[in-house]
Amino acid sequence: MIRKKIRFCGAAAAIIFLCACACSPGTAIQKVLGADTEAPVFLGYRAVSRREVAFQFSRAVKLISLRLDPDTEVAGVDLGETLVVNFAEELPVGSLMTADMLVEDDDGNTLEVLVSFRNRNDRVPDLLINELRTEYSKPRVEFVELKANTAGNLGAIKVMIASQGLDKPVYEFPPVEVLEGEFIVLHLRRLEVSQVDELGDDLAFCPPDRDVLATARDIWVDGTTKLLRKTDAVFLVDQDEKILTAVVLSETKDPWWKNEDMAQAVQLLAAQKAWSPLSGDQGLIGPQDAVYTQGTTATRTICRDEAIPNSNRASDWYITATSGNTAGAPNNPNRYTP
Secondary structure (H helix, E strand, O other), X not given: OOEEEEEXXXXXXXXXXXXXXXXXXXXXXXXXXXOOOOOOOEEEEEEEEOOEEEEEEEEEXXXXXXXXXXXXXXXXXXXXXXXXXXXXXXXXXXXXXXXXXXXXXXXXXXXXEEXXXXXXXXXXXXXXXXXXEOOOEOOEXXXXXXXXXXXXXXXXXXXXXXXXXXXXXXXXXXXXXXOOOOEEEXXXXXXXXXXXXXXXXXXXXXXXXXXXXXXXXXXXXXXXXOOOOOOEEEEEEOOOOOEEEEEEEEOOOOOOXXXXXXXXXXXXXXXXXXXXXXXXXXXXXXXXXXXXXXXXXXXXXXXXXXXOOOOOOHHHEEEEOOOOOOXXXXXXXXXOOO
16 A cells, blocks of 8 residues: 655645555555555645535545644535535635545555645626836835726635746735725735735725825735736636736737746637737737836836726736826826837
8 A cells, every 4th residue: 555645835835745665465466466556646626615625636535534724514525536525604705724634545545635725715806907016116116906896805816927937826815805996906025014914994004105095905925026027917817717807018029928938828818818919809919919018117107098998908008107106096097108
């Protein structure tokens, strides 16, 4: 028998520990008879609903033990390659949970999995990326401003930035209730201890400054490194990997992308029609189809034209005039002229 233990620290990173015991006589017989002595492989999870979470394995398994943190009553478990845990009550929207489980396949091979995940968010608001700052000039940090067109909850929504890789988000929202018309400013560096995330109803919790308004929700990404560049793609995804809103940026008008992550990102956006070429609805998306960012600075931000319907094209966007940045407020209509 082979026992494998997999420990997932957070939603993306994984540290794998393998422990193979010396072959017992029973194991040797299994090998002679052709029985499978490889442990099953954990393939991932999906929050199906607020009462169900599905864990996918490479083969059918049965559950030996399950511990949940926080402790939650389980109503039943459906077995097979997809192990579905059914909860007795609906779980809080987008709340964080850890599962520590031991499973076994038909050949007696066992696997222990420790994984953290967020419960289902069935109240995702209609969001738009509304303004961005790509340039840093202390104390002005890069930011992504969102506008909620409907009320809902931000829990488990991921913020992806192509220059930081497509294998993990730069930020995953905890459960946060937002109102229709609310502005959410995700500051991409945290420089001061006073910059505390506004996750509740009090939008004036943080001391106001030039980028923090008492009428907008302010949240910070931990760390001080640069996360957003003039050539980049920013997009939000839900728990089903559906792209909710996106913007593509380019500092040049080159024939094609020099960075592979950018090329992959725009292919993904095109496949879901989250970004379109300037001409037509389909086709390859190159730098010429991106928002041209050469003139942006720490005070000249990249803004969506709020006076026109969203078309997921570069024509929806412009660079504000100098000192025209408006984090957490309606966009300044005055435009930068080179």
